[in-house]
Amino acid sequence: MRRTPLYPWHVSLGARMVGFGGWEMPVQVTGIIDEHHSTRRAAGLFDTCHMGEIRLRGPGAAGTLARVLTRPVSDLAVGQGRYAMMCAEDGTVIDDTITFRLGDEDFWVVVNAATREDDVGWIESYAIGACDVDDESDATAKLDLQGPAASIVLGLLCEAPADLACIRRFGIVDGIVAGIPARIARAGYTGEDGFEVFCDPSRVVDLAGAIHEAGESHDLAVCGLGARDTLRLEAGLPLYGHELSRNRPAHASGMGWAIDLNARFVGRDHLAAAPAEILVAFRMQGRRAAREGDRILPAAGGDPIGTVSSGSFCPTLGVAAGLAYIEPAHAEAGTPVAVDSRGKSLPARIEKKPLYKRGHAA
Amino acid sequence: MVEVPDDLLYSKDHEWVRIEGKTATVGITDYAQQQLGDLTHVELPDPGDHFNQFDEVSVIDSVKASSDIYTPISGTVTEVNSALSNRPEAINTDPYGDGWIFRMEIVEEPEEGSLLSPAAYDHLIDSDDE
Structure with missing residues (x-):
């Protein structure tokens, strides 16, 4: 299994390491729920060198x-x-x-x-x-700094550009952070404002340390992949291998905005017909989570109408929720459904994506 | 780092049991809660339910995964820790105390050797970590 240059840093912080996509990565540093809340309220720092x-x-x-x-x-x-x-x-x-x-x-x-x-x-x-x-x-290391305080924390260290406000969403500039040449993009995977900072792998331990230190007085948490997953799930962002895969056509993801059918790209001709199942969000009635692979049935009973692609307790929502592929006839927001999970039928409801939107009450 | 009290017996599935006369109190170990991380839900059995040793009794959810809980002992459920419905994190903070999950009336003593002593459980989790 491969390790990022930050592996010893994670271990020194007491992180628990797990295998992910061939890499040994931190699943949590202090605890997934705390890391999740810190990112929504203040800032979270993620090692994404594996990307x-x-x-x-x-x-x-x-x-x-x-x-x-x-x-x-x-x-x-x-x-x-x-x-x-x-x-x-x-x-x-x-x-x-x-x-x-x-x-x-x-x-x-x-x-x-x-x-x-x-x-x-x-x-x-x-x-x-x-x-x-x-x-x-x-040759490229990457850190994600996410959350409402991300621009403040990065601003403390940023020698160039002088003002991070010049980087719009999905913008990218070359700059210097804590004396380290870095490429800074305003993007992320949490539903929050934030940055993806790229630098030379030999400098990333120093960069992570500098951001961690600058973030201390702003309640920054170093986060693992566990919080990254719950944050992206609430934000309705797909994860490759779960929502997106070689098993389903691209337009089933509901991301029609990311597909230009007037363009002539590979696979386009298979994206004209309506997909058999489409991606929706769902919310459980309680805290017990539905998990990937659980079947979804009509609330009144009957044959399965869909399958959970990702499911977890969602800390900001305070209930379990997730994403699922479901037959379009049952995909309308508000539709009550039942999730068959470990032999038990759990009540749930189809919801509009995303379940969490920055600046809106959950 | 991992607490293994010496007055309890343990299962290979990381449950603990405290036997006091005919009453058995069951929970999951400190090692188990550390491995699972933040617990978010515990499905509790119903009082009166009867289970044989190592039957599935309930499901415990952490943020990352759902796991089955097996009873280390045969018996009838007499009491469940309903405080866990609102505060499953008690299992994280106090796995052998406030984090107990259910109590049973023991109908059959566990077979000799079917449960682990504290020393044997310590050894098991040591080899798990390697």
């Missing part, structure tokens, strides 16, 4: 990405990024990505840890024109 970064450079870069992403990036301004999926020929999902434009012919695709090697091969196989495809993952 991949693929660089495409050359006159063919934009054209290559137009073939492999569910929406084009050729109209992106330099310094801006965009979420998209990568489809197989059959329209199922190879990965989900954020692609940043670093220069006219220079793009940076941030991808999931477990999929990045396949992604590189896939992009190379569809490369057109003069386009260099480089896997920069091993």
Whole structure:
């Protein structure tokens, strides 16, 4: 199993380490619920060094990405990024990505840890024109700083840019944080404002230490993947391998906004017909969680109408909730359903995504 | 770091049992609660339910996972810790005290060797961690 450069730092903080996508990562540092609340109320710092970064450079870069992403990036301004999926020929999902434009012919695709090697091969196989495809993952460390106090904490350390307000959502700039050259993007995976900070792996322990120290007086928590999962679940964000996979077409995810059917990308022809099941949020009546793979039935009984893709107790909501794939006829918000979990039928209700929206009461 | 009181017996599934005459009090061990992390829900059995040794009795939820709880002893449930419905985290903070889960009237003594002594349980969790 691989380790990020921050492994000894996690261990020194008392984190519990687990395997995730071939990497030994912290699942929690102090406790998932505390870390979750700290991120919603103040700030959370996450090690995301395991994620991949693929660089495409050359006159063919934009054209290559137009073939492999569910929406084009050729109209992106330099310094801006965009979420998209990568489809197989059959329209199922190879990965989900954020692609940043670093220069006219220079793009940076941030991808999931477990999929990045396949992604590189896939992009190379569809490369057109003069386009260099480089896997920069091993040369790139990444920290996510998320939460309402993220901009304050990062601002304390940021020598450049002078003002983080110049980075809009999905914007990216090169800067210097705590004396360390860093690429700063305003993005994240928690439903909060926040930043993804990229730097050289040899400097990331210093960077994490500096952010941790600067965040101390702002109630920053160092977080593991457990809190990352509950935060993204409340925010309705899909996780590759759970909501998105080679088993379902990209448009079943309900992220039609991330798919441009006028573009000519690989897999597009399979995304015209309505999917058999679509992704919805659900909320349990109580604290007992439904789990991935649990079947969903009509409240009145009958044959299964869907399957849970992710389920957990959600700390901000105070109840268990999750995401599920369900037949469109039963997908309307408010529909009562039953989840068959470990031999017990648990009452639940279909909800509008996301379950949590920043600045709104949960 | 992990507490293993020496006046209890243990199961390989990380439950503890305190036997006082015909009464058995059952919970999950300190090691188990540390492994599970923040507990969020405990499904309690009903008083009067009868279980054989190592039957599934309830389901315990942490943020990350749902796990079955097995009874380390055969008996009839006499009392459940209903305070856990609102405060499942009592299992995290006090697994051998406020975090007890249910009590049983023992109908059959556990078979010799079916439960672990504190020393044997200590050894089990040591080898789990390797």
